[in-house]
Amino acid sequence: MAVINVELAGRSYQVHVGQDLLSNAASLSHRFIRKTIVPIVADSNARELHGDRLAASFDAAGKTPVWFDVASGEGSKSWDGLQALTEWMLAQGVERGDHVFALGGGVVGDLTGFACSILKRGCGFVQLPTTLLSQVDSSVGGKTAINTSAGKNLIGAFHQPSLVLADTDTLKTLPVREMQAGYAEVIKYGILGDLEFFEWCEANGNEVIAHDDIAVAEAVARSVAAKARIVAADERETSGVRALLNLGHTFGHALEAETGFSNRLLHGEGVALGMVLAAQYSARRGYISATDADRVKSAIAGSGLPTEITSLNLKCDGAKLVDHMRHDKKMDAGTLPFILLRSIGAAFLDHEVSLDDVALFLNDRLLAT
Incomplete structure (x- = not known):
């Protein structure tokens, strides 16, 4: 496994790159889990393919994952999608000191990161990218956004993740x-x-x-x-x-x-x-x-x-x-x-x-x- 540091003043974090990281997600991210409930925002396809492995990791650590499914495609990065997600996060009792996990490609990462940047003026999130594009680009660097009728990614914020786990085994399911x-x-x-x-x-x-x-x-x-x-x-x-x-x-x-x-x-x-x-x-x-x-x-x-x-x-x-x-x-x-x-x-x-x-x-x- 490779570990790359993203060096930022006071907000540095690690990107782990390797195989079978989702099976070890609970131990790798334990310092960001404060409660029994672990909120996970997941691309619906990614959850079907990889959700069991991720859930088993949290279950073994005595944690209970709760899921918010996001439809695949850029259409989910919308005002409606943002509203639905933030209201769900509030219903789960997410606090400023909590972390939300994002499982999927760039759409889920962007949407979750932006929601976390504005919820209660900012809570944490962990990126679990499952596509090659998201592993090498969108999950790293803190750019989060939604799309509007005027164009792509025009409403957003810089909000860095606390951790990125790039499990390269997930790429084997990609066409x-x-x-x-x-x-x-x-x-x-x-x-x-x-x-x-x-x-x-x-x-x-x-x-x-x-x-x-x-x-x-x-x-x-x-x-x-x-x-x-x-x-x-x-x-x-x-x-x-x-x-x-x-x-x-x-x-x-x-x-x-x-x-x-x-x-x-x-x-x-x-x-x-x-x-x-x-x-x-x-x-x-x-x-x-x-x-x-x-x-x-x-x-x-x-x-x-x-x-x-x-x-x-x-x-x-x-x-x-x-x-x-x-x-x-x-x-x-x-x-x-x-x-x-x-x-x-x-x-x-x-x-x-x-x-x-x-x-x-x-x-x-x-x-x-």
Whole structure:
């Protein structure tokens, strides 16, 4: 088992990465359990697959799990979902010193974390991520949020978990498409800041997607360590360092919005396509070579992820996609900085991008054959 520390002033915590962690969840998290009742918010699919193992761990420790089931999908990250969850937490008598457990992917983690950030002005929570995407990205770093009609993750708070238990055995139940979507966030760490890890992904990405235990363990641990370093340097995204984690997301969120935040385009698939677009736009701006942009595209395509907008069959133009970008959380005084590349492994924040030029660039991609 690997243990990665997320170093924050006064609020540091550990991320455990390894096999069979849910069976030992009670002992690993014992210091965060004050009462006999343990509240668990669970994705309904994750509970069916992994709930018995988790419940057995608490039962053996003399604790009683109580469950709040969340339907799978981004639709659960809503005002209605938030209200239902917080009212349930109040009914369970959750106090400021208590911890709520979140079992599932990014939707459950985001929803539970945000609910815990506002319940009685803040209680604790423990992340039990069960998807590759949530293990390497959303469960670490304290970004919590719900979606609104204006866009994704626009209502939220920074609220760090007290502990993350990333049980890699849970990934064996994921279909290939979900593993591919999560892998997009793995290779992202190489593209934005670690050429050596990018090269490791080029060589080992398919083993990760195929659930190879050794490759999965290394991918998750190295990704978490990379994110931990960035979060420690810029927890609340004020210096620009943490913004680099959004590589591919500005393009990707616009594509997700245009496809209705649906299974038509999973978040990780949007990020993958967004990273290809970011690399291609970096080449358009003269920051990287077309060869490097093609290398990024080839590495992502090799894992089975989408690399062409045309594959989405969108009925819109570049201007429409740019309109979605105007709701991006990075918007500042009417301008939108873009995370682009100076080379593979060296991302930066470009504050001089014209959205009109982005629209023209996207028009070219929408018409590409």
